[in-house]
Amino acid sequence: MKTKHFFLALAAGLALLVSCKPEKPVFGIQADKETLQFNKEGGTLDIVVTTGQSWTITKPATATWINVSPTSGTGSATVHLTTLPNAGKKKSAAVKIDAGMAGYVNVNVSQLGELASGDGLTYATAWSPSEAKEWILANLPNETSGSSLVGSGGQKYWIHGFIHKINVYNEKTENFANSGDFGNASFYISDSMEETNDDVTCYQVYYLGNKKFTGPFTEENPDIKVGDEVYVYGPVANFNSKPNTLGKGAAFIYELNGKSRGGAVTEETTPSGNGTLENPYNAAGAVAFIKSASFDPEKKVYVRGVISDKDEVEGPFKATTGTAIFSISEDGADYKTQFKCYGVYYLGNSPWIEGYSNVKPGDQVVVYGKLTFYQASVIYETADKEAYIYSLNGKTEPEPAFFVPKTAYTVRAADTEAEIDVFGSVAWTASVTGGATIAEPAGGNGAGNGKVKITFPANTSKDNNNVFTVTIATQDAAVTTAKSYTVTVTQNKDVDGVEVIFTQAIVVAKDPTFPTSGKACDITIDGVKLAFTNGCMNGNLKDLRIYKSGSMTISATTGTIQEIHLTSSSTGDAQSPERMLNKFGAGAPAGLVVSDDNASATWTGNQQSVTFTATDAQVRMTEIRVIYLP
Secondary structure (H helix, E strand, O other), X not given: OHHHHHHHXXXXXXXXXXXXXXXXXXXXXXXXXXXXEEOOOOEEXXXXXXXOOEEEEXXXXXXXXXXXXXXXXXXXXXXXXXXXXXXXXXXXXXXXXXXXXXXXXXXXXXXXXXXXXXXXXOOOOOEOHHHHHHHHHHHOOEEOOHHHOOOOOXXXXXEEEEEEEEOEEOOEEOOHHHOHHHOOEEEEEXXXXXXXXXXXXXXXXXXXXXXXXXXXXXXXXXXXXXXXEEXXXXXXXXXXXXXXXXXXXXXXXXXXXXXXXXXXXXXXXXXXXXXXXXXXXXXXXXXXXXXXXXXXXXOEEEEEEEEOOOOOOOOOOOOOOOOEEEEEEOOOOOOOOOEEEEEEEEHHHEOOOEOEOOOOOOOEEEEEEEEEEEHHHOEEEEEEXXXXXXXEOOEOXXXXXXXXXXXXXXXXXXXXXXXXXXXXXXXXXXXXXXXXXXXXXXXXXXXXXXXEEEEOXXXXXXXXXXXXXXXXXXXXXXXXXXXXXXXXXXXXXXXXXXXXXXOHHHHHHHOOOOOOOOOXXXXXXXXXXEEEOOEEEOOOOOOEEEOOOXXXXXXXXXXXXXXXXXXXXXXXXXXXXXXXXXXXXXXXXXXXXXXXXXXXXXXXXXXXXXXXXXXXXXEXXXXXXXXXXX
């Protein structure tokens, strides 16, 4: 009897379940709209959520313009979304309604604005990253060589976005704190703080005010971080089918979380001048000349302007290079067209020395020399060490000063002469001891910039070096710095062996495909192998280099190496002093002796191979001379 009632009850229950099947889902989640669009005045729009589960609503952290109520609940409900009037451009964000294991739905919310979609040409119409990506990929050719990007050329654009990731290279975060002397940072921005297909790579951008960041970090000088809102200004490129800003400071952060220090080119000056002394180009005229079809990179012209503080970190003149880096504009203001004076010499086409006046923002200059276009950073500038200051605040002659930059030289046993540079604007005398003779200047009497040439017999000794001492001095009372310099010229002893020389020109002649960027590479010349783990030649083919933490190994294919002589390169850039031969640091091989001025070094020994590691910083060399016994 009990069994019968059980089956009757079960049948009745099943019938009830079939007849009462719900019309709405009890597991899962739905929203009655996939998109919502508010007008620019704002207001309230509703979403009907249908579910039998608990749910929550989330929105991107940047979508502060959307107010959601309620933000959570259980079961079906109506959700109210409210926005305020939008005085900016159209905005959009994805709102997520999440029911956990029951699933989720996204609702795309947008709001029209007072401003039209961005064209990237002004701050007010800055591109969003998605707009920038669309324009860059549609209008700029795809380029694959990072060292020679042209991109948008001299045309600069505004992009407004949020940093969602900071680039990491060689396990090092590329924010301002880790950029060292380069003073730039690399990061990704998108329309929100989420990684999307609309990312723009901001590559090696400068800090606020279009300056390198030099620290220290403070509340007023913050480093970048994920979540920061930025306006970036500069030229752009299509690099490997991805939108990028051009590197090496071509672009900069104009605004960081609402803070700005200017620096943007918001006004173009009118080009003027014809490049003659009587009518020099202004900054805009120099740029226009370089852009013109008649531009001749070998033609020397005059350019006038007022020094701005745009390159205050890189310039002004330094005794280590004898040159300066600074920018000029029509009136010295950062916001007008800039022309860069790169690697320029001082008055009288003289290397700058201690005792000369230095340049500063506000100085009026006329520069004379060759001009060029530095493609990698889209910079119009003077050619390195091919221009000088013709006049400085009306003055055309340097003040009295005297300087001998290098006080130690090393020559081979077979060499019979040596030349010593002398810089200055006064009369001086030279004398020598140790069996050498002053060949130039006549009688040892010189003036201004010049050279002291000494001659001596070849060294036939197998045991001893020869040392010649040269004294160069001035009696000019107006010179307030050093009045006398002692220079030593060491002539090496005669060593049996084969001499092999490596320079950029020799390497290119041997192997035209030799790499011009930091990588592993090697070349063998006359029985000596030169191998880099991270180095090779620089892009403008001036020197051989070892990048920081990289190494250079010199080995004899047969026999042993007896001597290695290194000569540091002098590139004329602001970082030259930090790339000289003392920067091997702890990575210098035993037996290496570096000169007092860090410009030359000699290793002696008897080994099949010798390894140099650039422990402290990058090292650059113009010549590597090796003597080995086969």
